Amino acid sequence: MSTPAPAPAPEDSSAPFDPHAFPSDLVAAQREAAELYAALHAYQxxxxxxxxxxxxxxxxxxxxxxxxxxxxxxxxxxxxxxxxDKFLEDLRKATELVQAHKWWERCAREGIKGADMVAARQALKRAEGAVPAPAQGAPLAQDDVRAAA
Known part of the structure; x- marks a missing residue:
């Protein structure tokens, strides 16, 4: 089982800001959204x-x-x-948690914009702990999630 990414450093930290140092609750929300997406499409x-x-x-x-x-x-x-409909509603709620997470506001305050913001959002989908694991325990790749659906 993979460990979620560590929480980001406090805003007043002297370390440079890393938009890919996702907070664990955001990683967990992305994982739930990916699991629901796969479950919805498998059911469909x-x-x-x-x-x-x-x-x-x-x-x-x-x-x-x-x-x-x-x-x-x-x-x-x-x-x-x-x-x-329940699967779809649960997926919408999980997606909303990811899309409206306060991390993205922080990224914007730190000057992350445009293509860099898109890259950070895309990196979340492949972040350690954000990709569901199959029964064997190895993390799935994004294509595996699509194939499972």
């Missing part, structure tokens, strides 16, 4: 393609271009829809 793979019942459509070729068809969908049950 088990559902019919349409939330509402739909008759589908046949495969067609029009002017030499193939248009794939879709089989009929029974739609989702009330339980399936409620579970999906």
């Amino acid at each position: 793979e088990t559902l019919p393609w349409s939330r509402e019942p739909h008759p589908g459509w046949p495969e067609e070729t029009e002017r030499g271009r193939q248009r794939s068809g879709r089989p009929a969908s029974p739609g989702w049950s009330d339980e399936q829809a409620a579970r999906f």
Whole structure:
């Protein structure tokens, strides 16, 4: 199991500011968001393609271009829809914690802007402790999270 990144030095520290020295609560929030994202998409793979019942459509070729068809969908049950909506709501809340975290305000006060701020936000997604670990215990890579979904 990986250890979250150490808390950043106090603002009055004489050490230079490191926008990649993420606080542990931000790393934990990013990890939760990644886990929820993977769980939501894994669950979505088990559902019919349409939330509402739909008759589908046949495969067609029009002017030499193939248009794939879709089989009929029974739609989702009330339980399936409620579970999906719960996953989605939990993911929104976790994402909000990451996006609105006070760390990003601190970064802005320290002069981190534009591409450097984007780089810091992207680095969080790969930070130690922010990437979910599979059952075997080794951290997942970002592509693994997508594949699990």
